[in-house]
Amino acid sequence: MGTSFSSNEAFHLPQFPKRILIQGGGYIALEFATIFNGLGAEVTVVYRGDNILRGFDDEVRAHLRMELEKRGIRILTKQVVARVEKFGHELRVALSEHEDIAADQVMFATGRKPNIEHIGLEAAGVALGKTGGIAVNEFSQTSVPNIYAVGDVTNRVNLTPVAIREGHAFADSVFGGKPTPVNHADVPTAVFSEPEVGVVGMTEAEACRALAKVDIYKSTFRPLKATLAGRDTRTFMKLVVDGHTDRVVGCHIVGPEAGEMIQLIGVAVKMKATKADFDATMAVHPTAAEELVTMREKSATHVRQAAE
Ligand SMILES: Cc1cc2nc3c(=O)[nH]c(=O)nc-3n(C[C@H](O)[C@H](O)[C@H](O)COP(=O)(O)OP(=O)(O)OC[C@H]3O[C@@H](n4cnc5c(N)ncnc54)[C@H](O)[C@@H]3O)c2cc1C
DSSP, rough: OOOEEOTTGGGOOOOOOOOEEEEOOOHHHHHHHHHHHHOOEEEEEESSSSSSSSOOOOHHHHHHHHHHHHOOOOESSOOOEEEEEEEEEEEEEETSSSSSEESSSSEEEEOOOOOOOOHHHHHOOBBOOOSSSSSSTTOOBSSTOOOOOGGGGSSSSSHHHHHHHHHHHOOOOSSSSSSOOOOOOOOEEEEEEESSSEEEEEEHHHHHHHOOEEEEEEEEOHHHHHHTTTTTOOOEEEEEEEEETEEEEEEEEETTHHHHHHHHHHHHEEEEEHHHHHHHHHOTTTOOOOOOOOSSOOOOEEOOOOOO
């Protein structure tokens, strides 16, 4: 054994790696880290940034990291794989911070980019966007009016349902006589790690940048099932609320079924539900989700100071 691979090959390994090092801190790296950890491998995650899950709410990142570490996943941040050498059947991985780690396999999950070279975009005059994808407007139309692009190749929100929706909207607009823009705001999304993460809307930091007043409600608790099973795992939930309009602008969950919960919270957020709407909704007891409608105490209020 002993080669490096990406998520393309992860389910086709000839042999199960007892020790695996994964470079990357995004959702794919973490999903595979928890799969290999759950199957009994010794897992080390190496990530160049300050903390895993860049772009997610900072407390979600901290909570998930703590939960992954509790499950025995080693997480090394602010460093990268400098070199991989093969010694007999094992790999020696030299990290940029001078540590050497022995592993059976090394996985790279450091991100993907649109495959747009050598397909004649330049010759056709199709412009690229700032994020390296094909630039399109809200109808997925490129700079050349009769050329459209949908999905990851546009590097907008790289998720399957978003690509499908963009394709559907394109067909409606161009062939169905029904101009249909795609709104990429408030896309609910999940990380299928163990525990799961489900998020929709703004992080606390994004809300503080965008809004004059932000109220934060949050809760950390042991889910009932974990209590009964005697497992030391905690669920985290946070609501980010616009302090002036009372609208819930963000919801962040780490815990069992977070993906299922965020799909439904996504409807409420898309409908611009307020914190008062959440509070007026009766709890379903005993569930973890009931916490989302019973958070009464603000944990923080951020008020943006007027510029001097
Ligand atoms: C490991 C992994 C896990 C993921 N998990 C999730 C998830 O849980 N939920 C979710 O919503 N999204 C997930 N995604 C993202 C999701 O897969 C993408 O957003 C989605 O597939 C985008 O669809 P697409 O049609 O734009 O691109 P793709 O599905 O990538 O399809 C592009 C197709 O074009 C082909 N192609 C590429 N270049 C050329 C070329 N030059 N000429 C001809 N054909 C070409 C490719 O072979 C491919 O078949 C995951 C992605 C990865 C890598």
